[in-house]
Structure formats: C-alpha cells, structure tokens
Amino acid sequence: MKTILVTGGAGYIGSHTVVALQDGGYQxxxxxxxxxxxxVVLNSIQKICSKTPVFYQGDIRDRTLLSKIFNNHSISGVIHFAGLKAVGESQSQPLKYYDNNVAGSITLLEEILKAKVDTFVFSSSATVYGEPGASQYQEDMPTAPINVYGRTKLMVEEILGDSAKANPGLKVACLRYFNPVGAHSSGLIGENPVGTPNNLMPYIGQIALGILPRLKVFGSDYPTPDGTGLRDYIHVDDLAIGHVLALDYLERNPGAITVNLGTGKPYSVLEMIATFEKVSGKKIPYDLVERRSGDLAEYYANSGLAKAVLGWQAKHGIERMCEDTWRFYSQLGAQGS
Ligand SMILES: NC(=O)c1ccc[n+]([C@@H]2O[C@H](COP(=O)([O-])OP(=O)(O)OC[C@H]3O[C@@H](n4cnc5c(N)ncnc54)[C@H](O)[C@@H]3O)[C@@H](O)[C@H]2O)c1
Structure with a gap:
C-alpha cells in the first residue's frame, strides 16, 4: 500500500482529500x-473511513521534523496543501505569506529531494491568472497575480517547474483550484475556519447558525445577469478526487503538469444565497454594498485539460454544494461549536 504525506491535511481541502486517498487504498x-x-477533524476522518491517518503536529518549515517523517515512513508522494490563504492578510503581512507559503515549500521540496520522494502535488489557485481580460481561464494563458497570496502560489509553481527540469526523476502536478465549497456528504467534515470566515459559504453557514448577523455582497452592478459576481464554485469532494487522479497520472507520466480544477459553470453570489436558503429553509439576510477592489465580474475554468489528462470531471452542482454545506453547519450547530 502506498503512503502519501499530506501537508495541511487537517484543513478544509486536505481533510476531504485524506478521505478520498484512504477510500482509494492509500495510507x-x-x-x-x-x-x-x-x-477533532481526525476523529471525523476516522468515523468516515474507519481508519485514522498518522498525524504529526508541526510545521513544514521544520526541517528536523520533515526528515524524521521521511525516515519513519516510506513515503511515495506528497500532496502539499499547507499554506496561508487570506488575500487581505497577505497584502498587509506579505513576509508572513512569503515565509510560510514560499520558504515553507522550498524547505519541504529540499527534504523531499533528499528523501528521494519523486511525486509532488501542489495546491495552486486560479488567483495566479490575475486579470487576464477573458473570463474563461486556460492553463496556457499568461499569469499575473494581483496580490501577494497569488504571487506566492505562482512562485511555488515556478520553483516546482524549475526543480522538475533540474531533477528529471521529480514529477509535479500543480492544481489550480477555482472556488472550493461544500462538505463531505456525511456532514462530519467541512470548512470551519479559525476566526471570521473570508469565504462566502462558511460565512453563509455561520449566518444560518445565528453566529454572524448579515452578509455583505460586494458589488451588484457587474455586467452579469443579476449584477453580482460569477464564480466557478467547485464541490470539495470533486476537488479531492482530482488529487487522487493527479497521483495516478504522475505514476504514469514524468515531468511537470499544471491543471485547472473547476467546473466551468459559474454561479452568482445571489444564486448561491437563494439555493442555500432553499435547501436549508434558513433566511440569509444580506446587503448589497460597493464592489471590492481587485474583484472581477466573472471568471471560470476551462476544465478541458483536467478531463483530457486526468480523466477528471466535476460531478456535483449548486444544490449539492449548498445541501452538503448546510448538513455540515447544522451538525456544528447541534454540537454547539
Ligand atoms: N479554499 C480555497 O478557496 C482555495 C483556493 C485555491 C487554493 N487553495 C489552496 O489550497 C490549500 C488548502 O486550502 P484550504 O482551503 O484547505 O485551507 P485551510 O486553511 O483549511 O488548510 C490549510 C492547512 O494548512 C495548515 N498549515 C498552514 N501553514 C502551515 C505550515 N507552515 N505548516 C504546517 N501546516 C500549515 C493549516 O493549519 C491548515 O490546516 C492552501 O494552500 C490554499 O492556498 C485554497
């Protein structure tokens, strides 16, 4: 049985990917x-899979710990989720982001090469495209991120690409996620960030539980059908499967690949609110406020490459995204957390 090191595996996308990996026969x-x-996410993973992953609490910048992990386990590949992701905070604390996301990835990569692990899957983001002028993003478009967070993702993509060229044994997949939402169908794991959420769905979930009062919808005069921004929301379980397929792909193919993971079908903020209200029976009060600087009217993935090379296609639509988010939040509410 192959063993995969998942950095950031206790987080939102990481925990769903750990479930998909364990379901797929990986250690x-x-x-x-x-x-x-x-x-507590480890207990939830155990309940879903009847199997608990090995857990190390520590930092990707801790070289001694990394080398201990590679000595203790026969790791065949690494999926690297560990990173900071708040765009606003990345602008006000750039060094924190460059240190954690870029320096952290370099330390991890150095230790991977030392341990002769040959497979690396990286959590990148559609943010690397910046404002390309077209709404549909394709992998070969120029990249020009407009914030520090996006620049950290692009820098790591480039570091990995250069390292794969210099180390012909190293196989790399950079997966550019669009807007992950939803939760595992059990309702046991989902997106439950520390502090006030930065993303739409956890914010809506916390309003439904009465933790937060109202939602601010930034911009209602975009040239979109209802005036609010259109985003390519992707169910986190679809995203998780994409990582397992990326590992399968890398087993057969050397070199480096960069792939979008999005559905290609965008939904507006108001559509997300209305669907969540419908499936939960909860009212989500909101205010339409000024646009936020740096936000675009619309963007979505061209997901053709993911289908062609990984055999990946998103299965879940907006109803399922909202149903699963609500199941997760209603269970959190019942636990009083
Ligand atoms: N959620 C999104 O909208 C989105 C979109 C595109 C890309 N991504 C990327 O996907 C990855 C996972 O995102 P997520 O939404 O699951 O975020 P998350 O914050 O839920 O998960 C990240 C995990 O990494 C851990 N972590 C952070 N820095 C670490 C470090 N230095 N050492 C060890 N652990 C560390 C955190 O504790 C957390 O558990 C991130 O790299 C993020 O940038 C996320």
Whole structure:
C-alpha cells in the first residue's frame, strides 16, 4: 500500500482529500501545524473511513521534523496543501505569506529531494491568472497575480517547474483550484475556519447558525445577469478526487503538469444565497454594498485539460454544494461549536 504525506491535511481541502486517498487504498501521513484547523477533524476522518491517518503536529518549515517523517515512513508522494490563504492578510503581512507559503515549500521540496520522494502535488489557485481580460481561464494563458497570496502560489509553481527540469526523476502536478465549497456528504467534515470566515459559504453557514448577523455582497452592478459576481464554485469532494487522479497520472507520466480544477459553470453570489436558503429553509439576510477592489465580474475554468489528462470531471452542482454545506453547519450547530 502506498503512503502519501499530506501537508495541511487537517484543513478544509486536505481533510476531504485524506478521505478520498484512504477510500482509494492509500495510507496517509498528515503534517499540519493546526494554525487554521482543529485536531477533532481526525476523529471525523476516522468515523468516515474507519481508519485514522498518522498525524504529526508541526510545521513544514521544520526541517528536523520533515526528515524524521521521511525516515519513519516510506513515503511515495506528497500532496502539499499547507499554506496561508487570506488575500487581505497577505497584502498587509506579505513576509508572513512569503515565509510560510514560499520558504515553507522550498524547505519541504529540499527534504523531499533528499528523501528521494519523486511525486509532488501542489495546491495552486486560479488567483495566479490575475486579470487576464477573458473570463474563461486556460492553463496556457499568461499569469499575473494581483496580490501577494497569488504571487506566492505562482512562485511555488515556478520553483516546482524549475526543480522538475533540474531533477528529471521529480514529477509535479500543480492544481489550480477555482472556488472550493461544500462538505463531505456525511456532514462530519467541512470548512470551519479559525476566526471570521473570508469565504462566502462558511460565512453563509455561520449566518444560518445565528453566529454572524448579515452578509455583505460586494458589488451588484457587474455586467452579469443579476449584477453580482460569477464564480466557478467547485464541490470539495470533486476537488479531492482530482488529487487522487493527479497521483495516478504522475505514476504514469514524468515531468511537470499544471491543471485547472473547476467546473466551468459559474454561479452568482445571489444564486448561491437563494439555493442555500432553499435547501436549508434558513433566511440569509444580506446587503448589497460597493464592489471590492481587485474583484472581477466573472471568471471560470476551462476544465478541458483536467478531463483530457486526468480523466477528471466535476460531478456535483449548486444544490449539492449548498445541501452538503448546510448538513455540515447544522451538525456544528447541534454540537454547539
Ligand atoms: N479554499 C480555497 O478557496 C482555495 C483556493 C485555491 C487554493 N487553495 C489552496 O489550497 C490549500 C488548502 O486550502 P484550504 O482551503 O484547505 O485551507 P485551510 O486553511 O483549511 O488548510 C490549510 C492547512 O494548512 C495548515 N498549515 C498552514 N501553514 C502551515 C505550515 N507552515 N505548516 C504546517 N501546516 C500549515 C493549516 O493549519 C491548515 O490546516 C492552501 O494552500 C490554499 O492556498 C485554497
């Protein structure tokens, strides 16, 4: 049985991917410093899969710990989720982001090469495209991120590409996610960030539980059908499967590949609110406010490459995204957390 090291595996996308890996017959070792996640997620993973991953609490910048993990386990590949992701915070604290996301990835990569692990899957983001002028993003478009967070993702993509060229044995997949939402169908794991959520669906979930009062919808005069921004929301379980397929792909193919993971079908903020209200029976009060600088009217993935090379296609639509989010939040509410 192959063993995969999942950095950031206690986090939102990481925990769903750990479930998909364990369901797919992989052994999993998680390394997470819990700066944006909670240990309880391990119990939830155990309940879903009847199997607990090995867990190390620690930092990807801790070289001694990394080398201990590679000595203790026969790791065949690494999926690297560990990173900070708040765009606003990345602008006000750039060095924190360059240190955690870029320096952290370099340390991890150095230790991977030392340990002769040959497979690396990286969590990148559609943010790397910046404002390309077209709404449909394709992997070969120029990249020009407009914030520090996006630049950290692009820098790591480039570092990995250069390293794969210099180390012909190294196989790399950079997966550019669009807007992950939803939760596992059990309702046991989902997106439950530390502090006030930065993303739409956890914010809506917390309003439904009465934790937050109202939602601000930034911009209602975009040239879109209802005036609010259109985003390519992708169910986190679809995203998780994309990682398992990327590992399968890398087993057969050397070199480096960059692939979009999005559905290609965008929904507006108001559509997300209305669908969540419908499936939950909860009212989500909101205010239409000024546009936020740096936000675009619309963007979505060209997901043709993911289908062609990984055999990946998103299965879940907006109803399922909202149903699963609500199941997760209603269970959190019942636990009083
Ligand atoms: N959620 C999104 O909208 C989105 C979109 C595109 C890309 N991504 C990327 O996907 C990855 C996972 O995102 P997520 O939404 O699951 O975020 P998350 O915050 O839920 O998960 C990240 C995990 O990494 C851990 N972590 C952070 N820095 C670490 C470090 N230095 N050492 C060890 N652990 C560390 C955190 O504790 C957390 O558990 C991130 O790299 C993020 O940038 C996320």
């Amino acid at each position: 999993v070792v998680i390394l997470d410093n819990l700066c944006n996640s909670k240990l």
